[in-house]
Amino acid sequence: MSLLNVDQLAIRYGGDAAVGGISFAVGRGESVGLVGESGSGKSQTALAIMGLLPGNAAVTGSIRFDGNELLGMSQRELNRVRARRIAMVFQDPMQALNPFVSVGAQLSRILLEHGLADGAAARQQVIDMLGRVELPDPERQFSAYPHELSGGMRQRAMIASALLAGPDLLIADEPTTALDVTVQAQVLDMLEDIREDTALLLITHDLGVVANRCERMIVLERGKLVEEGATAEVFARPQHEHTKALLAAAPRLDREDIPAAVDGDEVFSIRGAEVTYRTERHAPLRAVRGVDLDVRAGETVAVVGESGSGKSSLVRAALGLVPMQGGRVVYCGNELPPQLGSRDRETRRGIQLVFQDPMGSLNPQMRVSSIVAEPLVVHEPGLSAQQREQRVTAMLEKTGLGAEFLRRYPHELSGGQAQRVAIARALILEPKVLVCDEAVAALDGTVRQQVLALLRDVQDETGLAIVFITHDLAVVRAISHRVVVMYLGDVVEAAGNEELFSSPQHPYTRTLLDAVPVPDPTASRESARA
Amino acid sequence: MSRSIKVSAGILAFVLLVALLGPLISPHDYLQTDFDAILQQPSASNWFGKDDLGRDLFVRVMHGVQVTMLVAVVASIVSLVIGVAYGATAGYVGGRTDAVMMRFVDTLYALPFIFFVILLMVAFERNFLLIFVAIGAINWLDMARIVRGQTLSLREREFVEAAKLTGVSPARIVFRHIAPNLLGIVIVYMTLTIPQAILVESFLSFLGLGIQEPQTSLGRLVHAGVNQMEGASWLLLIPAALLALILLCFNFLGDALRDYFDAKESL
Numbered sequence: 157m158s159l160l161n162v163d164q165l166a167i168r169y170g171g172d173a174a175v176g177g178i179s180f181a182v183g184r185g186e187s188v189g190l191v192g193e194s195g196s197g198k199s200q201t202a203l204a205i206m207g208l209l210p211g212n213a214a215v216t217g218s219i220r221f222d223g224n225e226l227l228g229m230s231q232r233e234l235n236r237v238r239a240r241r242i243a244m245v246f247q248d249p250m251q252a253l254n255p256f257v258s259v260g261a262q263l264s265r266i267l268l269e270h271g272l273a274d275g276a277a278a279r280q281q282v283i284d285m286l287g288r289v290e291l292p293d294p295e296r297q298f299s300a301y302p303h304e305l306s307g308g309m310r311q312r313a314m315i316a317s318a319l320l321a322g323p324d325l326l327i328a329d330e331p332t333t334a335l336d337v338t339v340q341a342q343v344l345d346m347l348e349d350i351r352e353d354t355a356l357l358l359i360t361h362d363l364g365v366v367a368n369r370c371e372r373m374i375v376l377e378r379g380k381l382v383e384e385g386a387t388a389e390v391f392a393r394p395q396h397e398h399t400k401a402l403l404a405a406a407p408r409l410d411r412e413d414i415p416a417a418v419d420g421d422e423v424f425s426i427r428g429a430e431v432t433y434r435t436e437r438h439a440p441l442r443a444v445r446g447v448d449l450d451v452r453a454g455e456t457v458a459v460v461g462e463s464g465s466g467k468s469s470l471v472r473a474a475l476g477l478v479p480m481q482g483g484r485v486v487y488c489g490n491e492l493p494p495q496l497g498s499r500d501r502e503t504r505r506g507i508q509l510v511f512q513d514p515m516g517s518l519n520p521q522m523r524v525s526s527i528v529a530e531p532l533v534v535h536e537p538g539l540s541a542q543q544r545e546q547r548v549t550a551m552l553e554k555t556g557l558g559a560e561f562l563r564r565y566p567h568e569l570s571g572g573q574a575q576r577v578a579i580a581r582a583l584i585l586e587p588k589v590l591v592c593d594e595a596v597a598a599l600d601g602t603v604r605q606q607v608l609a610l611l612r613d614v615q616d617e618t619g620l621a622i623v624f625i626t627h628d629l630a631v632v633r634a635i636s637h638r639v640v641v642m643y644l645g646d647v648v649e650a651a652g653n654e655e656l657f658s659s660p661q662h663p664y665t666r667t668l669l670d671a672v673p674v675p676d677p678t679a680s681r682e683s684a685r686a
Numbered sequence: 687m688s689r690s691i692k693v694s695a696g697i698l699a700f701v702l703l704v705a706l707l708g709p710l711i712s713p714h715d716y717l718q719t720d721f722d723a724i725l726q727q728p729s730a731s732n733w734f735g736k737d738d739l740g741r742d743l744f745v746r747v748m749h750g751v752q753v754t755m756l757v758a759v760v761a762s763i764v765s766l767v768i769g770v771a772y773g774a775t776a777g778y779v780g781g782r783t784d785a786v787m788m789r790f791v792d793t794l795y796a797l798p799f800i801f802f803v804i805l806l807m808v809a810f811e812r813n814f815l816l817i818f819v820a821i822g823a824i825n826w827l828d829m830a831r832i833v834r835g836q837t838l839s840l841r842e843r844e845f846v847e848a849a850k851l852t853g854v855s856p857a858r859i860v861f862r863h864i865a866p867n868l869l870g871i872v873i874v875y876m877t878l879t880i881p882q883a884i885l886v887e888s889f890l891s892f893l894g895l896g897i898q899e900p901q902t903s904l905g906r907l908v909h910a911g912v913n914q915m916e917g918a919s920w921l922l923l924i925p926a927a928l929l930a931l932i933l934l935c936f937n938f939l940g941d942a943l944r945d946y947f948d949a950k951e952s953l
Contacts, residue, residue, distance in 0.1 A: 475851060477847060477850075496850065496851065501853055504851065504852060504853035505852075505853070507851075508851070508852070509847075509848065509851055511844045511847075511848065513844065516843060516844040516845065517844040517845050517847075517848050518845055519845040519862075519863050519866075519867070520867065521866035521867055521869070522862070522863075522866075530849065530852070530854065530862075531852045534852060534853050534854050534855075534858075535852075535853065578848075581848070585852070
């Protein structure tokens with residue numbers, strides 16, 4: 157008898173099936189990866205097991221935990237199971253922790269609520285647990301508030317709270333998606349070390365995470381279970397088309413088609429950029445410390461770094477969106493004034509930006525046709541409405557969207573389609589420089605591949621210079637000619653793509669490279685041995 | 687769309703329709719007196735009975751609903767125009783301009799406005815226009831604050847940044863990008879401003895400062911009803927109940943619309 161038996165679980169919202177009859181089991185002490193793209197129903201499944209689905213969800217099937225049926229259990233009975241027998245770690249620890257209660261008090265409450273310990277004993281147990289999740293100075297973290305911890309520390313505290321009552325099953329829903337890659341590796345290793353005989357159901361879109369840590373894996377596609385098996389087996393011999401597509405789209409560093417260096421004219425360069433943020437309450441923050449960057453026509457330069465490295469500040473300052481305290485920006489041989497408002501029309505036309513969040517960068521009240529046409533309205537007012545529409549249709553077609561999208565509103569688009577619209581808007585004026593700020597970070601694996609391919613095609617065709625800001629080294633590997641690695645506002649290493657990945661010079665670059673989860677169970681075992 | 691939107695909008699539409707068509711179809715006139723039938727009880731020919739001058743109460747109540755709604759809607763539009771223009775400007779320009787403009791609003795908030803309106807009414811010739819302006823002048827303050835807050839957050843959104851970067855002019859940004867996204871909250875706030883305006887109008891009329899005879903409004907009718915409360919209670923109960931119903935429907939509608947737009951926003 158397995159610990160958890162899910163049988164024919166189906167979840168419907170009105171007429172839409174979020175999960176359409178899936179069955180799987182998790183044995184005691186086993187670690188199982190639940191993998192799928194967004195909309196595959198993996199999080200819904202987790203919420204159903206926890207009894208946390210919203211009231212308008214219609215759930216059928218059966219979820220048996222240790223022989224007891226969880227579906228239809230009263231909240232009181234569920235509360236005896238949750239935390240004590242099944243615990244959950246959410247994606248965003250800042251949302252999951254109460255900002256007004258100290259970490260220690262929140263964690264102690266779990267022990268007090270379930271009558272597992274009281275007073276000083278509870279305190280001691282919590283401090284021990286905070287130590288086990290490798291939080292430095294657990295005594296001090298006990299009385300710290302969530303905002304005083306970094307993202308990685310918060311997620312460690314969440315894991316501590318989940319494991320505190322010694323549950324039989326831990327459900328982790330994208331536990332490291334919000335974390336930097338180096339922190340992700342540390343947190344996952346720690347989780348593996350301390351979970352002991354607690355079974356783990358690890359939900360993720362990142363095949364690299366599963367390859368490294370799960371014995372078995374389950375692949376979901378649009379609410380259906382499409383493949384299940386031992387992780388090594390699935391990676392080596394995927395049966396279902398969707399699994400193959402996922403594996404093909406998984407970010408990997410070991411690829412052959414590395415972009416070679418190009419020799420175009422220098423179109424955009426930044427010299428000695430300085431960005432300092434001043435606030436009334438805090439000491440000034442020097443986010444960018446004298447950074448140089450240049451891009452040639454037809455070249456992609458990736459700016460890599462973790463959160464707080466200053467990579468976004470650097471380009472936002474260069475574009476004139478935030479004030480720059482020092483340094484120069486040169487476009488096509490002319491030095492640009494620092495304020496966006498005083499830059500001439502040709503410059504504004506020639507440098508375009510694609511944002512991380514495709515939805516946020518499209519006006520929800522405008523149709524796709526007007527969104528893509530707006531730059532034309534501003535820069536080529538002579539065009540007739542008909543000519544404009546032709547240009548827009550042609551541009552959308554180039555990004556892979558048919559004429560049926562013209563009349564749609566942004567909320568009628570998927571994430572990948574919305575990002576294509578944003579790219580179409582940026583490219584319709586035929587700019588010389590395109591800045592992509594984490595432009596594929598919010599997209600699923602297969603869609604990400606398509607968008608990167610689109611950018612490469614456009615570049616081959618038009619000789620566009622691209623500055624690509626990202627934290628994802630697999631993306632860097634796939635698209636960039638040259639790489640600039642930033643750490644705490646400084647450039648620590650700048651090199652060609654091949655050079656950087658084969659012989660990283662700076663220790664930080666090496667740490668970054670080692671932390672990348674590789675979607676290959678054999679490879680990651682070897683690297684663990686090495 | 688939730689059920690409360692449909693139900694309250696349905697009731698309001700029905701009341702308005704009857705108020706507009708009723709006086710046209712009815713054989714009675716709201717000014718026509720009949721001293722032989724003073725304070726006549728409700729009957730088949732006079733559904734709501736007659737008032738102290740023998741005028742048909744049904745037609746008078748429907749006329750009152752027309753006047754009250756007209757005052758409320760026009761006053762709300764006045765407050766909408768001033769509030770949105772003021773709030774959007776303060777929010778979009780930001781910085782010192784924003785600070786000065788909003789402190790001015792704070793100062794106006796501190797004045798006892800009802801008292802101010804009463805003074806205005808006493809000092810000037812009482813007419814329709816003055817009532818609209820006076821009520822609109824009270825209500826635009828809230829609208830300005832709400833619109834400003836919304837504009838402040840819209841200004842930071844990436845689609846506005848994208849437009850700025852391309853060189854879209856500030857005026858075009860305000861009209862094409864900011865204003866349409868304010869629409870939801872403005873509609874919601876309108877449905878909550880209308881009942882406020884109705885209340886102020888009724889209050890002024892009840893004090894005898896608002897609508898003047900022979901014109902009438904719901905507040906005016908309630909006032910007249912109070913004088914006949916002991917002998918002819920329907921003269922008070924009917925207009926008062928209708929006033930309460932209209933206020934309730936607007937408040938339900940506003941709340942439900944707010945939930946509707948909030949849910950849409952968070953998608």
